[in-house]
Amino acid sequence: MRDDDIIVLKEPELTPAERLYLPQILDGLKTTLRHMFDLQRRHAVVHQYPEQTREDTGELRTANYHGVHRLNKDPDGRVACVACFMCSTACPAHCIHIEAGESPWPDREKYPVQFDIDELRCIYCGLCEEACPVDAIELTPLYELVSCTREELILDKEKLLQIYEETKGIKPRRNPPVTDYGLTGTQGLDVAEPNMKRKV
Amino acid sequence: MPTLLIAILTLGAVGLFLAMPGGRADTRRVGWVVLAAAGAVLLALLLRLVPGADPRGLFAGFALVAVFAALRVITHGKPVYSALYFILLIFAVTGLLVLLEATFLSMALVIIYAGAILVTYVFVIMLAQQSRPAPYDVKSREPVWGCLAGFLLLILLARQIELFLVPAQRTPLPAPIAEAPGTIEAVGVPLLTEYVVAIQIIGLLLLAALVGAIAIARRRPTTRAESEGDE
Amino acid sequence: MTDPTIKRIETVLRKPAVIFGAGAAILLLVTALLALAFPLYKPLLSSQFSFSMIVLAVMLVLILSATALCILFERKIAGFTQDRYGPNRVGFWGLLQPVADGLKFLLKEDIIPRHVDKPLFLLAPALALAASLLGFAIIPWAGQVRWPWMPPDAPPLSTQVANLNVGFLYLLAVGSLSVYGVVLAGYASNNKYAFYGGMRAAAQMISYELPLGLGLLVVLLVSGTLQLDQIVQQQAATGVWNIFLHPIAFFLVLVSALAEANRAPFDLPEAEQELVGGYHTEYSAMKFAMFFLGEYAHMITSSALIVALFFGGWHFWGLPGPENVTWWAMLIKLAVYLTKVALFIALFMLVRWTLPRFRFDQLMRVAWQSLVPIGVALLAATAALTYLGWQRNVWASLAANLLLLAVLLRSAARSKRPVTARQEDLPEIDVRPTT
């Protein structure tokens, strides 16, 4: 760092009125009063949540909203997850618990026997979504996540797949699977295609 | 009669000494019993001496609270509690002053003592001794000398009271100052006429004390080397 | 997942007709009961002592419920200033929110941490609330009243609980006690944040009592009496409120009252951002609520005091004056007084949601380097006016005030720093790299 890189910031000089503070306070009061009686802005800004949702106003960006997770299915209707633990490794909140097993299908090696997400621990950062090599885990735009017990909010594989069924239309899977070990189903050749396209 | 009074007060002094903090818990309990006994005897004595006295009045209530609070101020182990009992004492005295129609004085007492001085005390106590009193504080309490001095003072006061109570010399109680609402005037006017010199001298003294305190407490600008050398 | 019954109840309660209907019904019921029981308490109304007791009881109930309403009011104002609605879920316009809040406070677990100094921990919230409520004793709510059944030559009754001849000295005294609740809460909690809060409160309250006292002394010099009802009557009789005489004194008292009530921008003892919750960090449930109530009660007392001292109390031009002591005039006066108090409370809240919090050294500087000198100067000027016999002369007083303002402006213009500058005794920091 050279000396002329340094910018010395000086406090701005105050006018006598500012030093006296009172006019400034009155100025502030004016601002707050203006907002107090600005009904139009208030109506425009505030949503009355349960009656009026962001879906209604079209402000919910379904493409990138970080809501409840879902587990995608492949075209054959099987869970797309390959139980690679990437999401649980990436998860800063350690809220994903996976137990892997040998898959019952001939074209796949590994699949999740158990897949639990503790939605209470989750911080909805979306790193799992980023980490997933097969785009199996995704965050849906669902934000109304309530339950009467904590246990209900630990979502298991069945619930996560169910959420996929419910949100299929809202948020389609963005990418086709890109790996070459038979994720998109039984057609072996289809698999190589996206892989080749992906070469940079 | 003086012998009886002196005996009672001696008893009280001994009880107070026993009840002082620092002693064993059972000793302190004994001290309180002794104190209560002495107080009861004294009360009985006073009632016998003053035929028309009514112990149930507000005066008695305030007075008892005041005496109890005063005892707790010096016998309580924790400084914060002592300060709080002091405040209680001030309220009791305020009550007494109000009974005497000295409202201005009573309010001044609350504002100055409870509102300012004791808040500062509490402030300082909280800052100074978080866990337990420092050894010099424990030492400087000197319960023996304290009790002795209080005992002597009380003897003198009791002597006066006794003289006052001898029927031949009893004078009527001074009537409350005539115009009750004028108590501020009653306090203020003499202060600024009769006692104006005294007031000024006291003011000067307080100013000197203030300047002295600031001079002592002022943080002297020291260079780093010096401050390290001090340590 | 919500219980449909609860949902239905909620919807019903949110209808204005339901709320106002129920309110009107309760009001009617109370009025009817009062009317029916009139022979029972009629004799009580006639003597000053029993009447004072009735005023005491009524005002206590009124003010405790007003504090609850104040919290709703505060949240509403907070919402409005921030372009929100504020609470509007419980009842129409959120009017039942205080009930919900109260229920919540009552039903929450009352935690007493193991490490606290238990007696003081329990005492502190009680002290905080009690000290704030004590002040209401001498507020002259509605001047004087003479009931129709009383003989016309009988002295009218005062609507004050206690007409002390030391007047607002008493207010000053009990106001100074409210610090104990805060300081003891901070000490007893045995928690460093609470402790800092307590320390700050102690220093702040002692400091701001001075400008408050100086401002009150100005009023004392002007009116020549300490009794609040006489001060109000003077203003009502002349029609000149003290604010017109001494706006600067009013400002001093207003600022000091804010500081004494621990309201923003002087809420350093409970500064959430720095001290978690300050002195009430360790408190929960009803004990926490008592601090809350104490703060709002304190605010109401302060407002009532300011209204009495500077805004003519129950007086308003064109409305019944001090000579009218009929019962309906009393009601009008009460309404005027309460309206003024409400306006002041609104001002306090507006200030809270407008101004940022002071830093502690700034707080101290404002008190000792600005308010106290101003107060002393103003006091001297008023003393001079009083000596000349012009103490109630509007033009003379205003001239004195303007003169003072001019001096202040000039000194502000001369001074190299604003009133609340950054600390100069911080060492200069050289930002340049050492190499």
Add this chain to the structure above:
Amino acid sequence: MPKIIIDGHTIECRSGIPVLQAALEAGLAVPHYCYHPGLSVVASCRLCLMEMKMPNPKTGQMDWAPKLFPSCQTPVRDGLEVRFRSDPVRENQQHVMEYYLLNHPLDCPVCDKAGECYLQDYTEANGPATSRMVEDKTKNPKKDIGPHTLLYQDRCVLCSRCVRFCDEIAGTGELAVVGRGSRCEIDVLPGQPLENPLQGNVVDLCPVGALLDKGFLFKQRVWLLRSARSVSPADSRGQTIWIDYNEAGIHRIRPRYNEKINEWWISDEARFGWKHVHRPDRLRQPRIRQGVALQPARWEELPGLLRAPFAGVAACASPAGPGGGARLAQPPSLLGRGQGEGQGIGPLAAVLSPMLTCEEAWLLAKLARSLAPQATLVLGHVPVSGHDQTYPNGFTIKAEKCPNRRGVETILQHLGGPTASFQEFLAQAVEGRFRAAYVTGGYPDAWVTDPVAAALARIPFLVVHDLFPSALDGAAAVQIPGAAWTEREGTFMNCDGLLQPFERALPPLEGVKADGQFFYELLGQPGLFRAQTVRETMAAELPQFSEVFIPRDLPKRAH
């Protein structure tokens, strides 16, 4: 000590090793697959090629030779100058890597080797990010080549480490490279699966994910595991191991390099001998006999409960006292009848299992002797199975299936006094000579045979400290749950007298106390049991325990 120059830095190295080994030991990350210091050198992977200075035949000057040399096949000699940081070397590595990746599937997410895969690491460090190959990749099915092992042929890089291991170390030669050219494969002969007692090592040896352990398959990703240095209790040789574990428990055991004992290998017994740690029927709570049944007890009450009867027994036995009986601090119902007084043998016995660590055995022996100076100390049951097996390169699997017989024996010899072998103890117990005994077990398998149970049932106050329920449950007055060796720390002395410490990997099961900690509390010692502290106090009396052997950790990928 020859000195060689690698990339301009002079390095002193052992003589007789290849340059690659010297470079790896110096901390250089030289990529390689086929080279392994424990196996013969084949120089087939061509990844470790380097530039070397040789005399130029024209000028006679030392100059960089135009062709690359395999560093794994070039022995070090004094003054040798080589370099790895040069463009030809890099280019070679890149080309070789591209070749290896031609057919390698892109299935790292499901491959268990991911995280410790050489191919993955080299690719990530400097390999090609993309593939130029447009044809379909060769797909080979996975093969089941043995009871423990799977072969994913399409991941294989044909480094032949596994083949050489089976030939040279195990000497069984099940694996072979079959086929030629691009159809080369690793395979076993029909009917001869890979099942020698060392076969688990091929999984560790495999630099890629071709050979995988069926037991670990898909269980965890390796980066989620933590490792603890441990010593295997599988036999008395003291093979050093890594225990890979996480919150869910142990997942696998890998060999830990140890130049004195097992080098890079471990036997399958050591590798798979941890399943008992997670057996669901492990004891989890101390229990005390009340009436006929054992009732749960709290750990806090045990010291008082045990010390009193033991001390009482000792007092009875001392010749001093007919009044000794009156000093019995224990209700007779717990203690039963007394016998064997004045027979020269103390009626109290402590059975020190060879599964105990040296420190625990020491504490227990001291405890017994402090309560009853004439207490009999017994070396517990020593399980033996078959004969010692020695493999061609000297790797030995001992028949003695316990880790610390020698350590316990050393302690018993040192302490002197009445000692007995387990058989003698049983015989005396049958005669009813013991009135109280503290029996430790801790064996992974059932060890209480009928004669043992019958003999021990004769002891009125029997304390059993073991991992699992056994036939002794009916006889024990007090049953104390033990901790498995993964849940303890301490030292084992192997059959050759080598003292090796090990770390704790898991916390003891909930409700269980580590044995050493419990003995510590029984002795009335304050604080926590630390093996090292106890070992230091032992060393003051027994110099054998003053020095422990901790093999150095190899740098990452230094083999």
